[in-house]
Amino acid sequence: MGEVMKMKTVCRSCHGGCGVIAHVNGGKVVKVEGDPDSPISHGAMCTKGLAITQVAYHPDRVLHPMKKTDKGWHRISWDEALDTTAARFSEVIDKYGPEAIIVGQGTGRDYESHFSRFGNLLGTPNILTAGHMCYLSRTGATLITCGNLPVCDYENNPECIVMWAVNPLWTNPDEYKGVNFWRAYEKGAKLIVIDPRKDFLSKRADLWLQVRPGTDAALAMGFFNVIIEEELYDRDFVLAHVHGWDAFVERVKMDYPLKRVEEITWVQQDLIRKAARLYATTKPAGIHWGVPTEQTNNCTDFTRIAVGLMAATGNLDAPGGNVFHVPPPVRKVSEFSAHKALSAEQQQKRLGGEQYKLGARMTFITPKCAWDAILAEKPYPVKAGYLVGTNPVVSRANAGEVYRALKKLDFLAISDFFLTPTAELADIFLPAGTWLEQNHVSENWKRHGYVLARQKVVEIGECWQDHKIFMELGKRMGQQWWDTVEDALGWLLEPTGLTWEQFKKIGYLRGDMRYYKYKERGFSTPTRKVELHSSILDKWGFDPLPKYTEIPESPVSRPDMVEKYPYILNAGFRTPTFFHSANRNIPWLREIRPDPIVEIHPETAAHHGIEEGDWVWIESPRGRAKERAKLNDGIDPRVIVAEHGWWYPEMNSPDHGWDISNINMLTDNSHESMDPVMGATNLRVLLCNISPCEDE
């Protein structure tokens, strides 16, 4: 045993952020532990982060570039991989234009600036991310409403916390790690939980609202109804800073009496009243809202109403409420990504851009438009793709269509750690470095006021960090980049006066936080006010006031389907061990949850003769998937809760069982089911039936 060297870095096995001390022995990471000095995680780490050594040194990890031929995958050099990819992309550009190449990533993986720069300099507007239904959609909706993303300010101890469709102790999403919520909660904050499923948080909540999945926008209007009727709003703030208040009040009174809200949401009137009162009368109060609210056709409107609640109660940019963090003075993602390099003419060609105007404004496309362009070549053909850190065959709606589309591409390059079912469809595999293998100014895309130093701890095989892959591929396509990854980081840091080497030693930077910034210059919207009546949506010809629109596939909107598909499927339950489709091959994690789980109310299970642990088919008009039954009386008997992300890495066939337990075989991506302005897909709520698997 040599001497163990301890190096500080930052995890990114989820959206990232936790400070890590990596123990390195003989050029190998032997252990990681939480860094108590981290301002984000205060020493905490979760199972996924702690298992990084099993990811990085996994026997199936691809450690060198590969090319697929008729005889299967074989090893090639980086030069050959990048030259081939550049040549194939150039052929497509010559023949069809750069818009015929899709550049895609999955959830935020901390290379947004490089990813977008690559796409912009390539000249393609067709950037495919998870943004249409995750985080960027939240950001886009808040930008048009109040100019920025208001984040629950746990640091200043909210007296009341509304956990709206979020489970941060398990998911640690985006800006905040669960530990910060927990610290605030333990100081005695009142807790309101809005969730269709009873769990750790709802059991501790002062009030738990067991909402019908997907109806949160109606519930939020119900909150407003109480707040308006009982005059619990901040009159001065509303008069000075809210645009469209009177029209909005009119709509709330006309369309959302509590009786109707109860019918829509299944939450009893008196409980809605109590919750609205508690939120509106406790100061300060913060709303923390999560991704299920975005993964429906109400994506944009729910967020707009939620921001309205923060504003009307005087909690917007107030300490302990929902605040706009001030970023440190590093270069912005938009600047790094050279968004001005994409000509107006190319922007015009963004797939679905005319229809999903707010999505287009956030510079992403909704995946359905990509699949249409590949399969039907409409409005023009898409022929090639570069997918980085994403497994859409498992993670995107209507997976069967995704599979067919990706298979049809003339050329696909992919960057991952493993040969996933999506990677198996590629022609070139570019092996990425994990977070242990990268230098990066991390978290620059987030709105929590920090940037963090993720420093390279080891190199493994021939893997490169994605940032370097973008740079080197880009240079081969005539793009302008820096010589090295670290040079690019230096440019990013330049306004702070720090070099990468200096920043690495400091570990993190925080912006100078100030509150009530609107008092100086208003909100960054066309009217400088919080726009409950949106001037931008109005200009685009959409309803300027927010509302609840019935879920496109629900017992209410599709009574004709109820006989065959009587249950509401809530599809996308996260578990602490897996990250979407990742980690099914990691022994420490798979051991904890070996099989996909579908939760069924005991009455419902009994009705179908299903017992605990049975394999069950879950079925929708688009397809079926099998998961193992877990009986749970903490859900409504009309609701089924299923895990997403399942494939079987242990299956040696090239498709790795991508279509066996993949809940996205069932989900819908039709244009009719989407959020009309964002293009958010209804990943989360649909109709299904269940039956025991006879063959198991």
Ligand SMILES: Nc1nc2c(c(=O)[nH]1)N[C@H]1C(S)=C(S)[C@@H](COP(=O)(O)OP(=O)(O)OC[C@H]3O[C@@H](n4cnc5c(=O)[nH]c(N)nc54)[C@H](O)[C@@H]3O)O[C@H]1N2
């Ligand atoms: N039905 C349903 N579907 C859902 C959801 C749901 O709730 N319900 N949730 C949706 C949401 S919110 C999201 S964000 C998407 C996520 O969708 P994706 O991002 O497509 O899904 P992941 O499984 O996280 O992506 C996976 C791949 O990235 C690889 N990877 C991880 N880190 C890196 C890296 O640093 N570099 C590279 N090159 N590869 C890396 C992993 O090995 C893995 O194979 O899924 C969505 N899908």
Ligand SMILES: Nc1nc2c(c(=O)[nH]1)N[C@H]1C(S)=C(S)[C@@H](COP(=O)(O)OP(=O)(O)OC[C@H]3O[C@@H](n4cnc5c(=O)[nH]c(N)nc54)[C@H](O)[C@@H]3O)O[C@H]1N2
């Ligand atoms: N371990 C782990 N962590 C993750 C991920 C993962 O796959 N695994 N994925 C990451 C990603 S990309 C994201 S976007 C975040 C998301 O993380 P969160 O925003 O926390 O979202 P979820 O965990 O999907 O759902 C949160 C809660 O909402 C409830 N819920 C489901 N449907 C509804 C609904 O219609 N209305 C209401 N009010 N509640 C509902 C669920 O029961 C759950 O308790 O997690 C991230 N963190």
Ligand code: SF4
């Ligand atoms: S919460 Fe995310 S960043 Fe923190 S240790 Fe877990 S995976 Fe890593």
Ligand SMILES: [Mo]
């Ligand atoms: Mo996400």
